[in-house]
Structures are given as C-alpha cells and as structure tokens.
Amino acid sequence: MTGKFSIAQIILWLFVIARGITIGGGLYETFVVMPLWSLAPPDSVIAYHHHNAANPQFAINAGGRFWMFFTPLVGLLSIATLLSGWRTRPKHRKWRITGSVLTLVVVVFTFVWFVPNIILLTGKGVLAMNPDEVKSLTNWWVRLNWLRAVFYLTGWLAALRALSIPPKVREQHLNETNNY
Amino acid sequence: MKSLNDEKTDRETEIFFAVTIVMSNFLIFSATTAIGWFFYRLLTQSNLFEVLMNNFRFV
Numbered sequence: 001m002t003g004k005f006s007i008a009q010i011i012l013w014l015f016v017i018a019r020g021i022t023i024g025g026g027l028y029e030t031f032v033v034m035p036l037w038s039l040a041p042p043d044s045v046i047a048y049h050h051h052n053a054a055n056p057q058f059a060i061n062a063g064g065r066f067w068m069f070f071t072p073l074v075g076l077l078s079i080a081t082l083l084s085g086w087r088t089r090p091k092h093r094k095w096r097i098t099g100s101v102l103t104l105v106v107v108v109f110t111f112v113w114f115v116p117n118i119i120l121l122t123g124k125g126v127l128a129m130n131p132d133e134v135k136s137l138t139n140w141w142v143r144l145n146w147l148r149a150v151f152y153l154t155g156w157l158a159a160l161r162a163l164s165i166p167p168k169v170r171e172q173h174l175n176e177t178n179n180y
Numbered sequence: 181m182k183s184l185n186d187e188k189t190d191r192e193t194e195i196f197f198a199v200t201i202v203m204s205n206f207l208i209f210s211a212t213t214a215i216g217w218f219f220y221r222l223l224t225q226s227n228l229f230e231v232l233m234n235n236f237r238f239v
Contacts, residue, residue: 020209025220026216
C-alpha cells in the first residue's frame with residue numbers, strides 16, 4: 001500500500017494526533033497544575049500532599065486518570081511509526097525516524113525517572129524525605145520537565161514535517177509496479 | 181529555457197504549497213492541543229473518569 005491512505009500514513013496520523021493530545025494535557029499540567037506544588041518547595045509540595053490526603057475527592061490524580069492511558073499509547077504508536085516507515089523514501093523517513101525516536105526517548109525517560117519521582121513527591125513518601133531533598137528533587141523535576149517538553153515538541157514537529165512529505169513518490173510507485 | 185511567466189507560476193505554486201503546509205500544521209497543532217487540554221481537565225477534574233470506568237468495565 002503506497003497510496004494516500006497507506007498503513008504507514010494512517011499510523012503517522014494517529015501518532016501526530018495522540019502526541020498533540022498529550023502536548024495539550026502536558027501544557028495544562030505544566031502551566032496550571034505544576035505550579036500548585038512546585039512554586040515554593042518544600043512547603044508547597046508537603047501542603048499539596050496534605051490537601052490531597054484530606055480531600056481525596058479534589059485530588060487531580062492525572063497519572064491514574066490521563067497519563068496512564070496516553071503515555072503507553074504514544075509509546076506504542078512511536079514504535080509502530082518507526083517500524084511502518086522502514087520502507088518509505090529517505091526524505092520522508094528521516095523526519096519520521098527523528099519524530100518517533102525522540103518520542104520514544106521521552107516515553108522511556110518518563111517511565112524510568114519522571115513517574116517514580118512524581119509518585120514520591122505527591123504521595124506519602126514525601127513525608128519521609130528531608131526538606132532539602134524535597135526541594136532539590138522538585139527543582140530537578142521542574143527543570144527536566146522543560147527539557148522533556150523541548151524534546152517532545154521537537155519530535156512532534158518532525159512528525160508533522162514527515163506528514164507533509166509523501167512516503168513514496170507516485171511515479172516511482174508506478175515504475176515499480178510496471179516492473180512486475 | 182523557462183519563460184519569466186513560467187518561473188512566476190512555479191514560484192507561486194511553491195509558495196502556495198509552503199503556506200498551505202504551515203497553515204495545516206498549525207491547524208493540527210491547535211486542534212489536537214486544545215482537545216488534549218480540555219480532555220485532561222475533564223478527566224482529572226470532573227466525574228467523567230468515574231462514569232467511564234463504571235460503565236465500561238474491561239474485566
């Protein structure tokens with residue numbers, strides 16, 4: 001399938017849409033939710049934990065309600081995008097690989113570092129940490145989150161660029177089919 | 181050799197496609213980001229998540 005709606009193109013579209021949705025959620029979290037606990041560590045982090053423990057009905061719990069579905073979905077779609085684009089033409093493939101590899105790096109780093117540490121900072125674990133540790137970890141989380149956003153956005157722009165370049169040239173396809 | 185008119189037409193087409201690509205990318209960016217922004221807000225700050233989980237049991 002090398003037409004307009006090839007599997008490679010459909011997967012790339014799904015990848016771009018899923019990534020756009022996660023960027024939207026990420027922007028909301030970064031600009032609206034994150035300052036609630038990260039602006040004045042360690043006090044703000046501990047106050048945020050106490051507030052959530054005392055009012056569980058108002059706890060945002062974005063990990064269990066939003067990211068739990070979208071992060072693995074984006075990870076799987078980036079693998080699918082990488083694999084399905086293996087036989088596309090180089091001009092298209094380089095952007096496709098850039099987008100999916102950058103996303104995959106972000107997803108792996110999210111599971112390895114961001115998730116365990118945000119669970120630590122917003123859960124009971126924060127009460128067992130000393131204030132300097134809380135402050136340092138919060139600042140690192142915020143700084144690295146901006147780096148993650150840059151990686152993520154760059155990968156998404158690369159995927160958009162791939163979307164605007166056809167995976168195969170039609171004439172080339174016709175020549176290939178004529179050879180059979 | 182191309183005439184000046186042909187060159188003008190080529191340039192017009194080139195610019196038209198470049199602008200179209202930029203605009204469509206901007207549209208995709210705005211639409212999907214807005215969906216993500218509101219979807220995150222809905223799932224985390226309303227009872228939509230509970231409603232979904234109670235009505236669509238996977239097990």
